[in-house]
Amino acid sequence: MTSTISRTQTGGHIGLGQTRPAWLTAIRRFYRDPKAVIASAILLTYLFIAVTAPVLAPHPVNEQDAYRSLQAPSWEHPLGTDRLGRDLLTRMMYGTRISVSVGLIAVGIAAGIGVPLGLVAGFFGGWLDEILMRVLDAWIAFPGLILIIALVTIIGPGVVNVMIAIGLNAVPVYARLIRGQTLSVKERDFVHAALAVGASDPRLIFKHILPNTIQPVIVQASLLVGSAILAEAGLSFLGIGIRPPEPTWGVTIQEGFDWIRQSPWPAVVPGVALLLFVLSTNFIGDRLRDVLDPRLRGAR
């Protein structure tokens, strides 16, 4: 009896007193974990560096100095120099620009193609769904990096093509996720109601179903940005992604690796930047999932 009363009271309290919007509640829940605060701060720093690199960088990005090749950190060069005497801190800052944009745009491409595919397959079902899903099954059978390498062979290297290849590789992740969401959302009462009052298919899809699949899209995006940046670094390290003299982290590691016996700095420093970035996006993705996924609510 007591429990019933207290439950009604709490319920009444929320209904009357708090009109805080749902997204604000979600943000508050999100930042209850100090790790999420740190991870967000780190990512904001990366974004800040990416935007302000041309202003803040201590040296011109391609300035070479043969007398200062492969130096250890100093006041003049806080992270040391590479083989051509270029300032590593400067190159790292410019590299942030490329890596962050590759990550974001690749995920944008994946979502831009995958989400519509998933919506169409899930909403219309039938043979269309069957064909799309079988093709995606086959697509997923190709190991990520091998598929990306094959795509780069076809469309050629370079920043834009690397973004496209990494994005295309991640399309099935989104398509399958959104298809599953669409299948369950389209059977909910409000969709049936909209159908009953005569809403058209596009209206049902864009107005009623799409907004209800957005949360997993966001969670997946934060996890995919990290793996997209790792993929870019890996490709560039192999020498088949973005090419020197572009200062991406992968290129810097590759150039540094050839001279590792002389100086470890150029090979080691970009890895730290990569690790911190991916660690932060993974934390944020996991935390977002905890906060947004209703199934996990109350689990902790």
Next chain:
Amino acid sequence: MWRFLVRRAVLTIPVLLLVSAITFFGTLLLPGDDLTTFYGAEDVDVTAEQLAALRHRYGLDRPAPIRYLDWLGDTLVGDFGTSLRAKEPVADLVRQKLGVTIWFASITLVANVGVGVALGIVAGTRPGGKFDVGATFLATWGVATPNFWVAILLILLFSLKLGWFPAAGWVSPLEDPLEAARHMALPVFALGLFGSASIMRQTRSSFVEVMTQDYIRTAQAKGVNQRNVVLRHAMRNAMIPVVTVSAFQVAGLVSGSVLIERVFAIPGIGRLAVDATVFRDYPVIQTIVLLSAVAIVAANFLADVLYAVIDPRIRYE
């Protein structure tokens, strides 16, 4: 069980056909065809008429679906075409390298499953304990660390500084097992870090879940010792998701070995793939793409068979 195996094997056929079709039609997106690529690379003067005649002779003027069937037939009997760069049959090139990568990837997979499952069980049967907190922390870092960078750090510390392990090279385990182990220690660690971290995370969470179930409490209540509860009662039910994650690892191992083979100068498939990409040697790329996809389809098939072994109910569905 046999009926299950046969039915499941038949189901892989359409996937394999689709995979082969994507591989074949994907290369048609390339500008030009075999001949223009070949003569373009050779810088030989050929007239348009000569090209047309050659095209007809090699059947390149036939419709794409026919050529696909032709190609599929050749592939099924192990004829993968000729490398544009080495001018050797692709099958010979691949055969030399495949053994190395298979050794490397399988040893890493076994190590991953062993380490991941063992750590996961210890962490998952005492959630919140010191070991659990430590192992979970390490696993979080393990999945975020780029494997080729770990490989570089390992070389810096264990090869260049301490001199315990060689920094590069490959020795076949059949020729000299001891020397092979010395050469493989660092690459296997670097390639396996991500895999064992994710297997550990999966094993941990499925043990945490299984250990709260009633039948486990019953077993504990009737006095079965903890070791048997974990290894006999909990194990079977906790292993299903672990098998799934381990099968996923095969894709990760194939991708990861490309990078690790580059760092340690291991003469495997990854090395071949990178060289082929640089030279746009697409018959080689095509073959590697196809073979790696087949390996993954096979891994998923094996995982399904393992499910049925672990959980007999699955056989009768």
